[in-house]
Amino acid sequence: MGTTHGPKRVALWVGAITVGAAAALTATAPALAAPVSVGGGTLDWGFKASFRAYVSTGNGNPPIAVSNGAVRNADGTFAFAAKSGTYDAAAGTAEVKYGGTLVFSYPAHLFEITVSNPTVVVDGDGTGSLKADVDLEANNGTTDQHLVQAEVATLVTTAPSVEGGAVKFSNLGATLTAAGASAFAGFYTAGTALDPVTASASASATDPTDPTGPTDPGQGGNSASQTIKAAVTGGALTLTSSGAQVALSAATPGQSATGNLNAVTVSDLRGTNAGWDLVGQVTDFTSAAGGAIPANNLGWTPTAAVASSSLKAAAGVRNAVTPGSPAAPGSGLGTSHTLCKAATGSSLGSSTCGAALELGVPESSAAGEYSAVLTLTLA
Known part of the structure; x- marks a missing residue:
């Protein structure tokens, strides 16, 4: 099982892909003064999107299963319910144990990995850890491991958002540890970036009175106020295309055929501002008569712009998109660009991307109508 499996990217042409964990943007309320016992909360984590995609293609029954209170989120990540622990909102520290079981099963590749009872530890100094019970059964029983509350990942932590005394640590950077790499059968090496972690915790009992709310509504006067709250939940990272066919101009051998890529729109509605990259690669051009033009002969000059909106941008948020570097015919899209x-x-927000296309037609090309498939991948 020592082979490292790199991320498997989902091919897109017309359609969309969703990633990331859902997140809520909440207003900050007065912090608690001392550690409190945990009575509720949720841990959202996906381990690693590329690993989920890889296992999902396998022959497990099912390939990915959740039980004992764990559930699968709409974006493919997993949610575990808080069971016990403490947190201190003022200090920004927490140690919360969550319940639930997750199983990755791929019998054809000789492994089954069970992850259960994850624990999030936040030290308040910018560091933390994610622990879990992990059972690995691999290579017909020759590479088994049974770990109890092993540190699977280290966390880069930030101050929590606080509302009504509850805390939320959103999109914490996670890095695979040596123990985690071993527990996951060496699919990824120690130091590999994992999916971000979002963890929340609330007290076992809360005061129903809203400390930020208005005074007694029965009190008279010449003015009144109302507190309005809105939960903004994280959405999806999506890719859509304005068309599925591109017709290049006719060209004779030794010349270039030109045209324009159908515009595509990337919408980052995850609420994490985590960044994204859209890459493209094309197959060889072939004709019905058996002719072929190498894929590297297709070049492009990308363009990109932030999509306009009538809404005022959130304070302090800057939306920006950058086009990729031009690729010339002969050293073009036979590889990913x-x-x-x-x-x-x-x-955050939506951006529109496109490209001017140029296909260099070799002098050795036979006459005919050629076609190829350009695949765009968003990650």
Whole structure:
């Protein structure tokens, strides 16, 4: 099982892909003054999207299963319910144990990995850890491991958002540890970035009185106020295309056929501002008569722009998109090239990307109508 499996990217042409964990944007309320016992909360985590995609293609029955209170989120990640622990909103610390079981099963590749009872530890100094019970059964029983509350990942932590005394640590960066790499059969090496972690916790009993609310509604006066709250839940990272066919101009051998890629729109509604990258790669061009033009002869000059909106942008949020570098015919899209991308911290919202296409037709090409498939992948 020592083979490392890289991420398997989902091919897109017309359609959309969703990633990330849902997140809620909440207003900050007064912090608690001392540690409190946990009475509720949720841990959302997906381990690693590429691993989920890989296992999902396998012959497990089912390939990915949840039980004992764990559930599958709409974006493919997993939710575990808080069971016990404490947190201190003022200090930004927490140690919360969550319940539930997750099983990755791929009999044809000789492994089954069971993850249960994850625990999130936040130290309040920018660091933390994700622990879990992990059972690995691999290679017909020759590579088994049974770990109890092993540190699967280290966390880069931030101050929690606080509302009504409850805390939420959103989109914490997670990195695979050596123990985690071993427990997951060496699919990824220690130091590999994992899916971000979002963890929440609330007290076992809460005061029903809203400390930020208005005074006694029966009190007279010449004015009144109402507190309005709105939960903004994380959405999806999606890709849509304005068309599925591109017709290039006719060209004779030794010349270039030109045209334009159908515009595509990337919408980052995850609420995490985690960034994204849209890449493209094309197959060889072939004709019905058996002719072929190598894929690398298709070049492009990408364009990109933030989509306009009538809504005022959120305070402090900057939306930006960058086109990829041009690729010339002869050293073009036979390998993956970036069409456009948005960096971490500036990816929220929608952007439109396109490209001018140029296919260099070799002088050795036979006459005929050629076609190829360009695949765009969003990650």
